[in-house]
Amino acid sequence: MKTKVAIIGSGNIGTDLMIKILRTSNILEVGALVGIDPSSDGLARAKKMGVSTTADGIDGLVTMPEFNDTKILFDATSAGAHAYHDKVSREHGKTMIDMTPAAIGPYVVPVVNLDKLLDAPNINMVTCGGQATIPMVDAVKKVAHVHYAEIVASIASKSAGPGTRANIDEFTETTSRGIEAVGGAQLGKAIIVLNPADPPVMMRNTIYALSEDTETELIRNSVEEQVEKVQEYVPGYRLKQEVQFERIGDNTPIHIPGHGDFSGIKTSIFLEVEGAAHYLPNYAGNLDIMTSAALKTAERLVELRKDS
Amino acid sequence: MDTDPKRKLYIQDTTLRDGMHAIRHGYSLDQVRTIAKALDKAGVSAIEVTHGDGLCGTSFNYGFGTHTDLEWISAAAEVVENAKLTVLLLPGIGTIEDLKAAYNAGARSVRVATHCTEADISKQHIEWAREAGMDVACLLMLAHMNEPKPFAEQAKLMESYGANCIYVTDSAGALLVDGVVDRFKAMHDILDTKTQTGMHAHNNLGLGIAFNIAAIEQGASRIDGSLAGMGAGAGNAPLEVFVAVADRMGLNHGCDVFGLMDAAEDLVRPLQDRPVRVDRETLSIGYAGVYSSFLRHAENASKLYGIDTRDILVELGRRKMVGGQEDMIVDVALDLAKATQDSQEGAI
Numbered sequence: 258m259k260t261k262v263a264i265i266g267s268g269n270i271g272t273d274l275m276i277k278i279l280r281t282s283n284i285l286e287v288g289a290l291v292g293i294d295p296s297s298d299g300l301a302r303a304k305k306m307g308v309s310t311t312a313d314g315i316d317g318l319v320t321m322p323e324f325n326d327t328k329i330l331f332d333a334t335s336a337g338a339h340a341y342h343d344k345v346s347r348e349h350g351k352t353m354i355d356m357t358p359a360a361i362g363p364y365v366v367p368v369v370n371l372d373k374l375l376d377a378p379n380i381n382m383v384t385c386g387g388q389a390t391i392p393m394v395d396a397v398k399k400v401a402h403v404h405y406a407e408i409v410a411s412i413a414s415k416s417a418g419p420g421t422r423a424n425i426d427e428f429t430e431t432t433s434r435g436i437e438a439v440g441g442a443q444l445g446k447a448i449i450v451l452n453p454a455d456p457p458v459m460m461r462n463t464i465y466a467l468s469e470d471t472e473t474e475l476i477r478n479s480v481e482e483q484v485e486k487v488q489e490y491v492p493g494y495r496l497k498q499e500v501q502f503e504r505i506g507d508n509t510p511i512h513i514p515g516h517g518d519f520s521g522i523k524t525s526i527f528l529e530v531e532g533a534a535h536y537l538p539n540y541a542g543n544l545d546i547m548t549s550a551a552l553k554t555a556e557r558l559v560e561l562r563k564d565s
Numbered sequence: 566m567d568t569d570p571k572r573k574l575y576i577q578d579t580t581l582r583d584g585m586h587a588i589r590h591g592y593s594l595d596q597v598r599t600i601a602k603a604l605d606k607a608g609v610s611a612i613e614v615t616h617g618d619g620l621c622g623t624s625f626n627y628g629f630g631t632h633t634d635l636e637w638i639s640a641a642a643e644v645v646e647n648a649k650l651t652v653l654l655l656p657g658i659g660t661i662e663d664l665k666a667a668y669n670a671g672a673r674s675v676r677v678a679t680h681c682t683e684a685d686i687s688k689q690h691i692e693w694a695r696e697a698g699m700d701v702a703c704l705l706m707l708a709h710m711n712e713p714k715p716f717a718e719q720a721k722l723m724e725s726y727g728a729n730c731i732y733v734t735d736s737a738g739a740l741l742v743d744g745v746v747d748r749f750k751a752m753h754d755i756l757d758t759k760t761q762t763g764m765h766a767h768n769n770l771g772l773g774i775a776f777n778i779a780a781i782e783q784g785a786s787r788i789d790g791s792l793a794g795m796g797a798g799a800g801n802a803p804l805e806v807f808v809a810v811a812d813r814m815g816l817n818h819g820c821d822v823f824g825l826m827d828a829a830e831d832l833v834r835p836l837q838d839r840p841v842r843v844d845r846e847t848l849s850i851g852y853a854g855v856y857s858s859f860l861r862h863a864e865n866a867s868k869l870y871g872i873d874t875r876d877i878l879v880e881l882g883r884r885k886m887v888g889g890q891e892d893m894i895v896d897v898a899l900d901l902a903k904a905t906q907d908s909q910e911g912a913i
Binding site: 407409414419423424425426428430446448449451452453454458461463465467497498501511512513515523525 | 623624625626629631632633636657658660661662680683685686688689690884885887888889891892895896899
């Protein structure tokens with residue numbers, strides 16, 4: 258029997274996740290898609306696909322017959338709205354997978370720390386940029402201490418919904434913290450750029466990691482292995498260029514104002530994330546990596562609970 | 566819009582912000598103090614001091630500064646008596662937290678900059694700054710990449726969030742004079758009469774001063790310029806040149822032209838380790854319509870990967886890269902290097 262879930266938020270992310278579960282999951286089924294705008298495209302799409310809906314937010318969900326045996330809630334709304342959703346979820350003993358940058362619960366990046374955190378009642382998925390880049394920071398950290406890691410995520414304007422746009426600070430702040438807390442960098446920094454080009458540009462991510470000195474071959478192998486692991490749940494995740502290295506000698510260290518001088522190796526990783534085109538077209542790799550990570554997390558959670 | 570020919574223009578200096586790009590964000594605190602003091606004495610309305618890419622711009626992607634923004638801002642705040650201390654914030658790079666810290670260090674005006682189609686990512690920052698009592702001007706960057714009418718609609722959004730002034734920001738120095746005029750006309754058609762407008766020029770096609778004059782004729786109130794043109798690409802409209810022209814035109818600018826000339830010549834031009842001028846590379850930026858700040862990064866990538874700087878810039882323009890995507894410069898250089906290698910192998 259499949260485990261029932263409900264998705265709160267009928268925007269780009271919620272709708273993409275719904276379609277992804279319907280098309281790909283042998284473990285989960287969608288009990289309901291929850292919106293606040295009865296005319297939203299996401300709710301219309303759900304009805305067409307035979308999924309129950311409400312346009313009355315989480316309060317509407319709680320009164321639906323599907324809610325009782327729903328085990329997992331996904332929040333695809335905004336950080337501001339998440340606090341209330343979290344409260345209702347806890348009151349009803351559900352597990353919450355939070356795709357907003359609210360970060361009430363611990364951060365999860367599936368290839369890095371999934372199994373460690375599955376007891377938490379609320380799990381946070383960081384950000385799309387975090388899901389794309391933190392695995393790379395972790396890959397470098399596995400072979401050398403990372404003094405500083407910086408990521409630049411560029412996404413197509415069309416793939417950034419109103420929630421993302423109204424709260425862009427939360428992206429940079431949550432991603433930076435995720436780079437440190439999950440990626441293991443001593444200091445993290447995140448930048449996001451929206452590009453309106455038409456046809457829309459594919460999601461791109463660049464990771465710069467400044468680590469202690471080691472064999473570059475070790476870093477390259479670790480990065481390539483990690484890319485393969487992410488590809489297991491995000492098939493469109495790939496290295497766009499060979500990993501680039503630059504040795505920073507002790508006599509010409511990099512000065513990071515406010516933090517000090519650092520030497521070692523600067524690793525530059527150029528990624529492209531092509532989406533699975535479940536809802537928005539394939540340029541929206543940012544949607545795909547977030548919903549794929551959330552789906553993977555939920556499926557693993559169900560598997561582990563069955564075992565125990 | 567203000568069409569009174571006797572109106573006092575708001576002269577916004579950018580030497581210590583856009584000028585950062587020209588020297589890879591390398592001002593010392595003493596240089597900031599000396600230049601800010603000279604500008605203040607010469608009567609400019611406002612002095613912008615921040616990393617070239619705005620608050621928190623210090624990074625691998627844009628270049629690490631010699632100092633933090635707060636150190637630079639505090640140094641300027643020590644010496645500025647009359648001019649308004651301004652900072653730049655690009656949503657996606659800097660945050661409200663960074664702006665709060667800048668305010669506490671003495672900044673009283675902020676310029677919130679987005680790409681010319683992405684105004685709605687600036688709402689939270691504009692609202693916070695107005696709430697704090699700051700003056701807010703908004704820069705719609707790479708203005709040549711949006712037609713006048715939709716450009717003005719983006720300006721209207723920023724006005725609705727609380728902006729006091731909206732700038733035509735020709736980040737690529739790629740507009741023509743008509744393009745500047747049309748964007749101001751479109752803004753003045755739909756903006757509230759109380760909302761000011763401003764011009765931020767780059768001189769890549771040699772038109773910086775002409776843009777400022779055209780903007781004033783259309784009713785712009787705020788004009789950007791920097792000493793000796795210190796800025797990204799071929800630089801901004803050189804402030805001392807603009808003020809000399811404005812003087813000859815009988816415009817009310819409130820600045821001491823000789824004071825600005827001396828500061829440009831004695832304090833700023835000697836710092837330019839790469840001349841700030843229209844040359845093959847900076848002209849290519851205007852011609853290809855790419856972000857002026859890409860210049861020094863593209864020159865570095867050219868050296869590192871053996872690809873012509875102009876080829877890199879033109880390809881970045883063809884790919885429609887926008888401000889902030891400096892990471893794509895190396896990406897393009899690697900693609901071009903690979904294409905060169907492949908074609909050589911093909912020839913054998």
